[in-house]
Amino acid sequence: MKKEVFIKIKDINIKIHDVINIIITILDARDPYTYTHSERVAELSVRIAEDMGLLPDHIEKIHIAAHLHDVGKIGVPDTVLNKPGKLNDVDMIQIQSHSRIGYNILRELAPFQEISDIVLHHHERYDGRGYPDGIKGEDIPIESRIIAVADSFDAITSDRPYRNGLSYEVGFDEINKHNGDQFCPLIVEHFNNILNDIPPLINKCNDSIIQHSAFVGHEELLHSRKIIMPNIVY
Numbered sequence: 001m002k003k004e005v006f007i008k009i010k011d012i013n014i015k016i017h018d019v020i021n022i023i024i025t026i027l028d029a030r031d032p033y034t035y036t037h038s039e040r041v042a043e044l045s046v047r048i049a050e051d052m053g054l055l056p057d058h059i060e061k062i063h064i065a066a067h068l069h070d071v072g073k074i075g076v077p078d079t080v081l082n083k084p085g086k087l088n089d090v091d092m093i094q095i096q097s098h099s100r101i102g103y104n105i106l107r108e109l110a111p112f113q114e115i116s117d118i119v120l121h122h123h124e125r126y127d128g129r130g131y132p133d134g135i136k137g138e139d140i141p142i143e144s145r146i147i148a149v150a151d152s153f154d155a156i157t158s159d160r161p162y163r164n165g166l167s168y169e170v171g172f173d174e175i176n177k178h179n180g181d182q183f184c185p186l187i188v189e190h191f192n193n194i195l196n197d198i199p200p201l202i203n204k205c206n207d208s209i210i211q212h213s214a215f216v217g218h219e220e221l222l223h224s225r226k227i228i229m230p231n232i233v234y
């Protein structure tokens, strides 16, 4: 049976999973798309890792890192994060800062040191042309290389308010087209092994995503006058 990991603060033991839940709830409050995207990336990454035969503790680490991989988007302005259409170079620099912002957030907590390294490198490319450090090949943590494949597949195939997601077939083709330049061949090989599992996995994941606990009703605030507007649910 898996042992629970705790953080001890004075006389209080805090479960590490409760901390993770708080972080992803903050993310959901800030950017619901990134929250649902991260749920799917976590499931896909775990399935790839299982096919690779990794050990359960290792898979759990990948699961947590995948849930948190884009947490740094908390620090990216809405105008850039949800900008429809083409991003300019300044926008790109702001978006790309999310890897390091995520790393800076997570490394503050000792049990997240390894997770923070995985998050830092989830946009590195196998050919060394990625960011933030431009490391390549096996220098990129294997966990980051797994998340990179799952992340790109979901980014291609998921719907955004300003565009529909592309088909799974286009997603599969894109991953394979960039095998060996953007993506690690070993990970692509295992991604290809699980192709048939992906559609039901994503459907199951989308069905289980319900409104997360970040929603608040402001009517509970003292001295506030409740504004009643037809057709608005508070």
Ligand SMILES: [Fe+2]
Pocket (backbone or CB within 6 Å): 069, 070, 098, 122, 123
């Ligand atoms: Fe990312």
Ligand SMILES: [Fe+2]
Pocket (backbone or CB within 6 Å): 037, 041, 069, 070, 151
């Ligand atoms: Fe992502």
